[in-house]
Amino acid sequence: MGYLNCETEPVLCNSWAAPCGSLYVFEMLPPPAKIDVYFKRLNLSTTTSKDFLDLYAQEDKSNLFLHEGYFHPIDGVLAKNGIAVPLGYVLHFFNLVPSWALMLVVSFFSRSMM
DSSP, X not given: OOOOOTTTOHHHHHHHTOOTTEEEEEEOOSTTSOOEEEEEEOOTTTOOHXXXXXXXXXXXXXXXXXXXXXTOTTTSHHHHTTOHHHHHHHHHHHHHSOHHHHXXXXXXXXXXXX
């Protein structure tokens, strides 16, 4: 079991597309097998440590969603091609920059083209 704080590790959270308040369960077998990642969004205001223990103790994964697609942390297209971490930096940059600054840049760029 591990804990990932998205405030101290924002690039990793952005490269995995992991939102705050989510639980990720990794099922790892020996190397030739595929690694399955399940996730579940949790309510930040009502979730307690007992909820985590109950989810961890369950063998049934019917309430968890299988994580598939480009942002899969290990077997995704972005992770296999080494694009996930640079994309995490780009997404983190766009999260840091205020929206008015991007609108200002687009406005200056579009006026210079006219």
